[in-house]
Amino acid sequence: MRAVRIISEPAEIPSTGQGSRGLVPTMGYLHEGHQELIRRAAAENDEVVVSVFVNPLQFGPGEDYQTYPRDLERDARMAAEAGASWIYHPSPETMYPAGFATTVRVGGPLTERWEGERRPGHFDGVATVVTKLFNQLRPRRAYFGEKDYQQLQVVRRFTADLDLGVEIVPVPVVREPDGLARSSRNVYLTPEERPRATVLYRALLAIREAARGGAAPAKALAAGEAVLATVPEFVPDYLAVVHPETLEPITDWVPGARAIVAGRFPTVRLIDNMEVWDR
Structure with a gap:
């Protein structure tokens, strides 16, 4: 099994050339559900990039940003096993440099109920980071698990509204043998x-x-x-x-x-x- 290259700066991102790039956005600590996303992307694209970024904008006060599980070496191994071409692993300072002041927000009922009501600002963080990843990585397709179903619909909404030109591909929930959704x-x-x-x-x-x-x-x-x-x-x-x-x-x-x-x-x-x- 070959090792995957890890890129941490936008300037290092290779051109897509004439090929198609699939993106699997993650916050790392990969599991079989993520690997299923990567395998689907590898089957449908010339190359697959897995972003590994624990996005601070998605976490509210008292949530688990500091303790969220992280293991880049393990992530790289699992990504390679599933067919990833390389990993994009920017720092928070790279994604949100000094003076960063822009938020992408999806308004209306889609973000006001359910997770949006209980985690204020969460979907603003999702929409902002995914828009940045799309702009930096220029994928043709991006793959999202249906486990985070409301997030999937939010991503579909702003991708269409902002004419981002990325095909959003949903992938069914991957479960443990007893039915627990992998997370x-x-x-x-x-x-x-x-x-x-x-x-x-x-x-x-x-x-x-x-x-x-x-x-x-x-x-x-x-x-x-x-x-x-x-x-x-x-x-x-x-x-x-x-x-x-x-x-x-x-x-x-x-x-x-x-x-x-x-x-x-x-x-x-x-x-x-x-x-x-x-x-």
């Missing part, structure tokens, strides 16, 4: 919490099964809430059934309807989602 933050779970963390997945399954059984959205949602209630140490922030594009709550089924869930164990906050009504 860099899963390492925070204690041994006791880890098996109970599947409650998010089980709640989503309950909603999907109720929907397939003919239940209306409100009834299906109640089935998911009943599952969450079986693990009292998990404190939900929200559980909802929403439109797949606007993320507005729905009262009647629409093609591609999504169930979304987020909440906190004592050691970590987790999110998940699932399509519960077929397109």
Whole structure:
């Protein structure tokens, strides 16, 4: 297995030439979900760059920016295994030099509910850093996991609104054998919490099964809430059934309807989602 080159300065970024470049934006501490993004990008592009940047603008007061897991050597190995061409690993000072004063913001309901309500400024940080990465790296395609489903819709929105010319490619959630969505933050779970963390997945399954059984959205949602209630140490922030594009709550089924869930164990906050009504 060849080692991947690590680039840390915009001036070092190679030209794409006549080939296509796929970008997999990450905050590092890669896992199998990230590797699936890289493999998909490698299959569809001439080269793949993986950005590894823990973006301070995405973290609010009291969140885990300082303690977020970091291991660049491990990231480089996993990226190479999956087919990455090179890694872009800028410093915060490179991305946000002295005097930096510009924010990319997506307004309206898409960013006001759910994660946007509970993490003020989070999506401003996402939109700003991804816009900078697109401008610096000039990818033809960028690959985002559906686990961060609201983030995916936000990225689609500003990419279209700003005519950035990048194709946004969604990749399905990658799960552990017991259903837990793979996440860099899963390492925070204690041994006791880890098996109970599947409650998010089980709640989503309950909603999907109720929907397939003919239940209306409100009834299906109640089935998911009943599952969450079986693990009292998990404190939900929200559980909802929403439109797949606007993320507005729905009262009647629409093609591609999504169930979304987020909440906190004592050691970590987790999110998940699932399509519960077929397109």
